[in-house]
Amino acid sequence: MRKFFLFSIISTVFLFVCCKNDSANNGNIYIGGKIVNPNTNYVIISKDQEPIDTIQLNEDNQFGKYLPKLDAGIYTFQHNPENQVVYLEPGDSIIVWVNTYDFDQSLNFSGRGSKESSFLLDLFLRNRANNNLVLDYYKIKPKAFKKISDSIHKTRMAEFNKNVEGHDLSENFLELAKQSIDYEFYDLRERYTYLIKKYHSDFTDLIPEDFNNYRDSIDFDNELLQNYYVYTNTIDDYLRTRAIEHCIEKHKERDCYNISNFENVKRRASLIDSLSNTPAIKNKFLDILLSKAVTMASNEEDLNEVLDFAKKIKYSDIDEINELADIQTNYFTGKSIADFTIRNSNGEEITYKDAINRKTIVYFWSANNSRRYLWQFQTIQNLREKYPELDFIGINLDIGQHKKWLRVMDENNYDKSNQYQLSNRAFGENVATKYLYRINFLDKNAVIVKGDEALSTSAEFESKLLEFINN
Template sequence: MRKFLLLSIISSLFSLVGCIDNSTNDAKVYLGGKIVNPNLRYIILSKDQELIDTLSLNNNNQFGEYLENITPGIYTIQHNPENQVVYLEPGDSIMVWVNTYDFDQSLNFSGRGSKESSFLLDLFLRNRANNDLVLNYYKIKPEDFEHISDSIHNQRLQEFEENTAKNDLSETFKKIARQSIDYEFYDLRERYTYLIKKYYPEFTKLIPDGFNDYRDSIDFDNELLQNYYVYTNTIDDYLRTRAIEFCLEKNLERDCFNVSNFNNIKRRATLIDSLSETPAIKNRFLDLLLSKAITMASNEEDLDKVIAFANSLDYSEIEEMNQLAKIQTGYFAGKSIADLTILDTDGNETTYGDIVEKKTIIYLWSANNIRRYLWQFRTIKNLQEKYPELDFIGVNLDIGQQNKWLRILNENNYALNNQYQLSRRNFGSNFATKYLYRLNFLDKNAVIVRGDIALSSSPEFESELVEFINQ
C-alpha cells in the first residue's frame, strides 16, 4: 500500500521536483512537498522549540525552499494543528507529501536524505501502536511483560542493524535512532509499572529484580533528543511514577494516584529540577507542571502557594506563570462563566449561560493531543451513560481551527450536540491550551462549583461525580 502511495506521491510532485536545481549543494538543505487539504497556507519548521523558517504554500498547495545553516538533527514540521518530526542534515533534498485528513498515516518522505525521516516515522507509528499494547497487557504478570517488552526491544535493534547495514546513515542519525529504540523500551516498562501499581498492586511484589534498572540509563540532559516525543514521553512517565512511588512509600496521602494534586505536581517538579541541568529540558516539564497546578487552583490561597513554589525553582519562565495566574483568578470556585462565548458546530457564537441547563461537566480537549482526546471521548461516553443527571459538554481549545475540529468529530462519529469550541478571548491560544487537564463542574447557572479535578476513569473520580450530583 505504501509503495503504491509512493508512486502517486512521485507523480503528484513531478512538476515541483522538475523546478528544483538538481545540482548538489552540500551546504544547504532543500525541503519541499505538497499538502493535500491544507488547514493553513504555510508550514512551520522548528528545532528545539526555536523557529527555523516558515514555508508558504503556492496555489497548488506545494512548498519548497533551500535552507541554510542546518545542523544535523531532528526538526519539527508543523501544519497546525498537526506536526511530525523530520531528520535534516546539510546536503539533503527531501520531499514531503501528506493529506491532513489522515496526517500521520498518509505522510511520506522521498528524495536524498529521506530514509532517516522515514525510519523515524515508522518508529512513531509503531510506538503509537504500543500505547494500545500496554493497555491490553498491563493485566498480565510482570515476568510475562518483561519477556514481551524485551522481545519488542530486540526486534527493533535487529531491524536497526539491518537498516544501517543496507543504508549509508550518518553517525549522528545512527546515534539518534539507537537511543530512540532504547527510550521506547524504557517507556514501555515505565508505563507498565505505573499501571500495575495503580490497578494491580498485588503484582508489584512479583516485579523481577532489575525490571526497572533502565532508570539508571535515562539521561535527563539529552540535548540530541530533547524535543523528541519518545524521549519526552519517557521522562514524563518516569516523573509521574516516581512521584507516586514516593507517596506510597511514605504513606503521604489518601490518593497517591491523584496526579492533579498539588503535592503530586510539586514532587514531580522538584524531581526534574534536581535531575536536569539543561534549561530547555527542565523548563519544558516545569512549564507543563506549574501550568497544571495554576489552572487547578480554586482560590487565591492555593494560587499563592503555587507561585511561591515556582519562585523557589530554577525556572526561567516565571513571568508567563504570573500572567497565567492572573487569568486563573477568573476561574476560581464561585465564579460565573455564563457570559463567556463559545462557538457551536454551525459556527454560531453562543455563551455558557445559553447552553447550561442543569449540573454540567465541561471537559477541554485539543487536536494536538491525539492519544488524550481519544481517551477523553471514550471515558466521557461511559460517564454519560452512567450519570444521565449530568450534562457533559466538550470544548475544543484550538481557537480558529474550526475545520479540523469538525473533521475530528465527524471522522470519529462523535455526537455534535454538546460540542463547542473556544471563540473570542482576551488571552492567546498558548494560554488556552494550558487548561487542557482541567474540568469545570458547573451548577445550572454556569457558576463554577469545582475546577480542581482532572478527568479519570477511577472509582475515586466517580465518587466526586456522585457527590456533585447530590449537592
C-alpha cells in the first residue's frame, strides 16, 4: 500500500515538474520532487560546501528545476537542517521524495539516473548500522574481527557487482562506488583498532601483522571522494588513531586518549598537513581541528600556541581562526557567562544566571547531527542519575530553528526544563557550531571552572566530574 501511495505521489510530482519541453534537458540535469512535512520552503543543491542552486517549494511542497551543465559527481541535497548525498551526471532526471520526520529512512530516488543515488543512500544506511556493529564486536579478539570485516567487504562487493549487471553506469560512478565500499572496510578496521587500543589494550599484541595494511591504500588526495562522508570519516578516524599511537610510543606516561587536548589535535593537524596536497581536503580537516583547539583553549597562553601553530603550517583561513580566537577569550577559565543570553522552550530570552543556581555541566548539541545528540542525551541522562549533586543543561546551537529544536525534544520525550537554545549573537551559526564538542563546568554563579573538556563515557571523565563536585 505504501509503495502504491509513494508511486502516486512521485508520478504526480513528475507530471508537474516535467511537463516542460524535454529538449531543455539537453545535457542539463533535472531534479525535482516533494518534501512531506517541510522545515523550510526550499531545497539547496550544493557541491564542495558551495551552493549551486536554491529551489523553492510550491504550495503543494513540490519543487523542480533544470540545473546548468554540471560535472558528474557527488552533490549534496539539503533541506535544512537535513541533508544527504546524491550522484548527478549530465542528462539525469532525478525525482526525490522524502518525509522530514524520518529523513534518511524515507528518502526515495526515482527517474533517470536514480540508481546511483539509491546505491549511495543504501551504503549510508548500512554504514550507520556498522557503527553499532563495531561497538558490539570490538570486544572480540582481532583475528575474529578480521574475518568479520573481510566477510562484510566481500559481501558488499559481490552485491554491488550483481546489482550493476545489465545497467549502463558510467565508469566514473563505478569507480566511485567501488572505492566507497573499500573505504567503508578501511573505516571498520580503523575504528576497531582505536577501540581495542583504548579499552582492550591486552588485545593489542594479538592484532595480526597485516591487520592495518589497508592504511597503505588510503589516498589523502582523492578528489573523487573528497566530499563523501565514507572517505572523510576514514581519514578522520585514521588521524585520531595515528595520533594516539604516536603519543603512546613517545609519551607512555601521558593520557594519550584525550583527543581534545592540544597535543592530540596538533598531531592530527600535522599529519593531514603532511599527508595531503589537495587544499580542499587538507583545509577541511585543518578547519575542524584548529577550530576545536581554539574552542578548547582555557587561557591566553594556550590560545596563542594554537594560533602560532596555524601560522607555522601556513593555514589558508587564518583570518577565520583569528576571529574565532577573539570570541574564545570570553570563555577562558575564570570568566563569567552569567549575563550571556539563552532562550527557553517558551521562546523567552533569559540569562545563564537565571538558569543556574548550583554547580552545573553545560553541553552543546545540534539537531543537524542526530547520531551525536542521541548519544549525548543518553550519556547525560546516565550521568544525571549517577551525580544528582550536579545540574546538567543542554544548549542547542541551531540559531533561528526554534520549531525544529522543539520538535526534536518532543519526538524524543526530552525534559524541556533543562534545555535552552542559543539566542542571536554577534556571531553566526557557523561559528556557534564550532562549540559542539565543548563542555563547560560552571559554578553556582555561572563562572567557568573548566572548559577544555568533551563529553565522554570514560572513567577519566567521570573522575573529573567527581573532582568538580568535591572542590
